[in-house]
Amino acid sequence: MFRNPLQTSLLILATALALVGGLLLAWPGRAGAAADPLISRGKPATASSAESSSLGAKNAFDGSAATRWASAEGKDPQWIRVDLGAAATISRVRLSWEAAYAKAYRVEVSADGATWTPIAQESAGNGGTDDWTGLSGKGRYLRVYGTARGTAYGYSLFEAEVYGTVDGGPPPAGAFTVVAAGDIAAQCTASDSGCAHPKTAALARQIDPKFYLTMGDNQYDDARLADYRAYYDKSWGAFKAKTHPVPGNHETYDPAGSLAGYKGYFGSIAFPQGKSYYSFDEGNWHFIALDSNSFDQAAQIDWLKADLAANGKQCIAAYWHHPLYSSGGHGNDPVSKPVWKILYGAKADLVLNGHDHHYERFAPQDPDGKATAGGIVEVVGGMGGAEPYPIEDVQPNSQKRISGQYGVLKLEFTDSGYGWTYVGSDGQVKDTSPKYSCH
Known part of the structure; x- marks a missing residue:
């Protein structure tokens, strides 16, 4: 089939864009991975500390941008953990930091809440929103373990969202x-x-x-x-x-x-x-x-x-x-x-x-x-x-x-x-x- 030069150029551009888009979708840590459901909303949460009773760990999993978790000020390390209710396969973690952010931290998973395996790590964080996609982790518990604060204050998250699939379906009845x-x-x-x-x-x-x-x-x-x-x-x-x-x-x-x-x-x-x-x-x-x-x-x-x-x-x-x-x-x-x-x-x-x-x-x-x-x-x-x-x-x-x-x-x-x-x-x-x- 005969194509004029303009048609040929458009075809080459479309092919290139498709290839680049496919690479972005497949690259771990990039937005745009396959959409798994949010599985952490409202789940029980604990933290190493809280600045006050109104800034507890549950605030980071309540779906509200008006509430937040804040750790004690001036101390490293600090962590926040969520119990997903059952073993889960985790594909994405989205962290919305308040002004008191983590410069260095790990995202870790655990089957029993005692032994932890890192699935993502940040060493030069600058606050804002960190969106970890393309992850591959399995466990009932997920925690964000901060090792270096980005400010003189503590660690503070508006929201920590965990996406994935709960193994075997929804949590057990009546939990x-x-x-x-x-x-x-x-x-x-x-x-x-x-x-x-x-x-x-x-x-x-x-x-x-x-x-x-x-x-x-x-x-x-x-x-x-x-x-x-x-x-x-x-x-x-x-x-x-x-x-x-x-x-x-x-x-x-x-x-x-x-x-x-x-x-x-x-x-x-x-x-x-x-x-x-x-x-x-x-x-x-x-x-x-x-x-x-x-x-x-x-x-x-x-x-x-x-x-x-x-x-x-x-x-x-x-x-x-x-x-x-x-x-x-x-x-x-x-x-x-x-x-x-x-x-x-x-x-x-x-x-x-x-x-x-x-x-x-x-x-x-x-x-x-x-x-x-x-x-x-x-x-x-x-x-x-x-x-x-x-x-x-x-x-x-x-x-x-x-x-x-x-x-x-x-x-x-x-x-x-x-x-x-x-x-x-x-x-x-x-x-x-x-x-x-x-x-």
Whole structure:
């Protein structure tokens, strides 16, 4: 076919443009890669620090350009992390920096929140918007790890957007997050650098769960109302309205009467059914809050049996203060054994306790301490802020023990199972549990 010179020139130009466009689309780090969906919007986020409670990590994943995360000023390194809810293949990360930007940082992924793999790295950042496309990363967690600030301030992001595909489809049905801890408010405040409960409270607030559980000894030493107001209220009290507490032995020491300060501070939150024990539902889960100071009273035992008989949920979690099994200083507490027998008979899944000031998880076991796949999983989470206790006598079926590192339990529930991480007050994951299915 005959072409005149103009037609030939246009054809050559079109071909060249197509080739260049194809190269740009295929080149990692360039905009224009295949469009994967945004998978990070509204997901739980944590950070190494926050400049204030209004500048928390969740602001970087809320879809609003009017909110932001800001780290503490003048400190390197700092990081922000998002939990995508399930394993995902990540193809793009878009970072919208505020004036306090990162000059050097890494984008990293992790399957368990403990071991991290870089998928992008910047060594000469200049703020604005960084759009990393053509990435190839797999993991449930993604974090931006800043190693050098671009200003004298901290790190600040208006938005961090993660694009890709969640492996196996959408997150499991009924998924929600809970934060839990026991043995919390020593008689100190944030003005004391050695005071731990403001630090665990800051971490718990950054996680921003569906609700919070406390496993007793919420306030030291005698848990009077004045003590609650002076100490607990200044830290964990920030999210009291979303808290489902239980009392510990220190709540019984109040000279004004057993549980007087506890009841005066929490009110109907701690007595929603008129007693110091109660239950509530979330998703496919039935949660039972018990008062282990009165396990010897028939009224609570009879109530527990009736409550379990009326339960229509597949999954059951119970929590109270005194653990049946513990490798810490208090050790095993037989006062809880009758309650374990009742829960075991009802095919309960999970028990959370405090009392001993350490973290410990146990393999599924029956009330007599025999390992069995159909048993109850027990977790001791007494590291909310009181002075740590050492590990003394390791119990059978104890799988992991941590003493000396304050932190919280970050529990992930679905309609058919659960798992958790123990997160230290430094924001680092110290332990990750197996994934369990409900009985």
